Amino acid sequence: MVSGRQVESGNGPIRLGMVGGGQGAFIGGVHRIAARMDGEFELVAGALSSDPARAKASAAELGLDPERSYASFAEMAKAEAKRPDGIEAVSIVTPNNMHFPPAKAFLEAGIHVICDKPLTSILADAKKLAALVKKTGMVFVLTHNYTGYPMVRQAREMVAKGVLGDIRVVQAEYPQDWLTEKVEDTGANKQAVWRTDPKQSGAGGAVGDIGTHAYNLARFVTGLELDTLAAELTSFVKGRLLDDNVSVLLRFKGGAKGMLWASQVAPGHENGLKLRVYGTKGGLEWTQADPNYLWYTPFGEPKRLITRGGAGAGAAAGRVTRVPPGHPEGYLEGFANIYAEAARAIRAARRKGGKLSKDVIFPTVEDGVEGVAFIEACVKSSKKNGAWTKL
Numbered sequence: 001m002v003s004g005r006q007v008e009s010g011n012g013p014i015r016l017g018m019v020g021g022g023q024g025a026f027i028g029g030v031h032r033i034a035a036r037m038d039g040e041f042e043l044v045a046g047a048l049s050s051d052p053a054r055a056k057a058s059a060a061e062l063g064l065d066p067e068r069s070y071a072s073f074a075e076m077a078k079a080e081a082k083r084p085d086g087i088e089a090v091s092i093v094t095p096n097n098m099h100f101p102p103a104k105a106f107l108e109a110g111i112h113v114i115c116d117k118p119l120t121s122i123l124a125d126a127k128k129l130a131a132l133v134k135k136t137g138m139v140f141v142l143t144h145n146y147t148g149y150p151m152v153r154q155a156r157e158m159v160a161k162g163v164l165g166d167i168r169v170v171q172a173e174y175p176q177d178w179l180t181e182k183v184e185d186t187g188a189n190k191q192a193v194w195r196t197d198p199k200q201s202g203a204g205g206a207v208g209d210i211g212t213h214a215y216n217l218a219r220f221v222t223g224l225e226l227d228t229l230a231a232e233l234t235s236f237v238k239g240r241l242l243d244d245n246v247s248v249l250l251r252f253k254g255g256a257k258g259m260l261w262a263s264q265v266a267p268g269h270e271n272g273l274k275l276r277v278y279g280t281k282g283g284l285e286w287t288q289a290d291p292n293y294l295w296y297t298p299f300g301e302p303k304r305l306i307t308r309g310g311a312g313a314g315a316a317a318g319r320v321t322r323v324p325p326g327h328p329e330g331y332l333e334g335f336a337n338i339y340a341e342a343a344r345a346i347r348a349a350r351r352k353g354g355k356l357s358k359d360v361i362f363p364t365v366e367d368g369v370e371g372v373a374f375i376e377a378c379v380k381s382s383k384k385n386g387a388w389t390k391l
Contacts, residue, residue, distance in 0.1 A: 013042035014346055017080060017087035017111075019073045019102045020094035022048035022058035024190050027116060028093045031143070032062075034335035035091065040343035044068060045087050047076040047102075073102040081109035089114060089139070089346055095200040096208065100125040103140075107132050112139040112346050114339070118212050118375060119368025121202030126365075126372040133365045139349050141342040142363040142371075144216045146273060148337030150308045150317040150329065151294040153361070155221045155277070155284050157316035158296070164279030167222055170250070170258035171276040172214040175269035179206075179244050182237050196242050204375040205242025207233055210273075211262035211378070212371045216363065217275050218260070219370070221284075224252040228388045231378035236265050248378060251388070291330055319359060338362055 016035055021028015028048070035041040045068035049055040052071045059069030070076035080086035089112040092102050100120045103113050107129070119142060120126045133140045146152060158164065184192040194200040195209055202208055219226070228251045233243035244265045250258030263269070273288035285295040292308040306312040309325035320337045322329055341362040348354040373391050381389040 014040060014089055014343055015045075015085065015087045016041040016043050017045040017047075017076060017090040018043060019047050019076070019090060019092045020049070020098070021046075021091070022051075022054050023061070025093065026191060030332065030335055031091050031093050031114075031116075031339075033332055034145075034339045037332070037336035038340050038343070040340060041089070044085075045070070045076060045080055047071065047073045074105055077102070077105040077109045077111065081111065087111060089342070092116060095194045096121040096202050097200045100129060103129055104132060107136050107138050107140070110136070110138065112141075112342075112349070114141045114143060114342050115368070116143050117216075117363075117368065118202070118204075118208050118371050119365065120372055121200075123369070123372045123376050126369045130365045130369050137349075139342065139345045140365040140368075141338065141345070142365065142368045143335065143338050144213060144220070144363040144367065144371075145331070145335040145338050146213060146217050146288065147220045147361070147363055148320060148334035148341070149286075149288075149291050150313070150321045151286055151291060151306070152217065152221060152275075152334075153320055154294055154306060154308075154313055154317035155275070155286055156223075157314050158284065159222055159277065159279075163282065163296075164277060164284065165281030167224060167252075167256045167277060167279045169276075169278040170218050170222055170224065170252070170256060171260075171274075172218040172258070173261040173272065173274050174210040174214040175261065175263045175266035175272045176210065177265065177267045177269050179237065179240075179264035180267055182239060184240075196240055196244075198241050201242060202375065203242075203379045204233075205235070205240070206244050206262050206264045207231075207246045207248075207378050208375045210264070211246045211248070211260065212374060213273060214260050214262055214275075215374050216367060216371060217273070218250075218258060218277075219367075220363075221275060222252075222256075222277055224254065224256055224258075226374070226391045227251050227253045228390055229374075229377055229381060230386045230388050231381040232386050233378060233382040243382075246378065288331075291334070292325075292328055316359075 047070040048058040231248040246262040248260040282298040294306040348356040
């Protein structure tokens with residue numbers, strides 16, 4: 001841990017701060033709901049906007065103490081680190097280009113970090129954060145929230161136990177349609193403006209925004225390590241500065257092959273994240289639009305439906321299942337599972353010599369580094385007409 005910081009801590013909620021996520025932001029509200037769903041966190045401070053007036057107004061709406069509403073993340077990190085009741089963790093929910101500076105500041109202040117994906121907008125910064133996490137010993141959680149779904153945990157457990165045999169083929173896709181027209185020019189959609197701006201989003205558009213989710217999901221479930229990829233990134237909408245459609249061929253170490261498609265110009269799709277995994281003994285299929293069900297097909301036998309909380313679901317799914325079968329769980333609950341895992345890690349870090357259970361799983365800073373490396377490899381490959389490129 002970072003030396004010199006004394007933090008009062010008991011068994012109550014973990015004191016949480018937030019950078020970004022003010023008025024007009026989508027993901028900030030999602031993080032706040034996820035953080036409080038299990039009563040594990042209490043939001044007590046924030047630098048909610050780069051606009052001081054908006055930051056103040058946003059804090060007032062959330063009922064934050066005006067003295068703990070900050071005009072900048074730097075001021076917040078410095079002030080909260082000095083307080084005996086200062087924040088123990090911070091959520092960073094800013095555009096991609098503003099992940100690295102606050103993450104670095106809070107890690108150096110001895111404060112645990114929960115960060116939205118992708119980790120950073122450039123690989124060099126991602127590697128710096130990984131080194132800093134290792135140096136400080138702080139908990140760092142990357143919110144690839146789909147890894148929190150019970151049926152995704154079920155699929156991961158089945159693959160790890162060899163139920164599918166040797167993995168041969170992995171197919172991941174994430175189509176959307178919300179950028180089919182050039183909505184970023186209207187100014188009406190704040191998300192569209194920054195997500196299509198290379199200065200804020202980084203070198204990748206759709207590949208960074210949703211392609212990283214599809215890639216992370218494939219890696220999380222299969223455990224396969226990527227060797228090389230061949231990518232084609234396309235900006236179909238005239239004048240758009242970043243890609244809005246991505247096609248990637250994947251070669252994994254050990255011989256498995258994969259395909260990944262991510263698109264934000266696919267009419268009829270809202271958030272169509274889907275994963276298929278095929279091995280020598282059978283196959284699995286999961287889709288985010290119907291997240292409580294996992295289809296399993298043993299080779300030569302009829303398809304079997306595994307339901308969240310129902311027959312066939314194992315321990316990995318059970319430990320993150322919240323309500324009885326038949327009551328749907330989805331996006332917010334999956335997000336909350338990541339926060340619950342983060343809380344377990346932070347509470348373990350509170351205890352001198354505390355050890356974290358091996359069952360506690362969350363995307364780490366290393367996963368974040370790999371995600372940014374994936375983006376950069378896709379961009380590099382596409383610029384070379386889809387040449388095979390090492391991760």
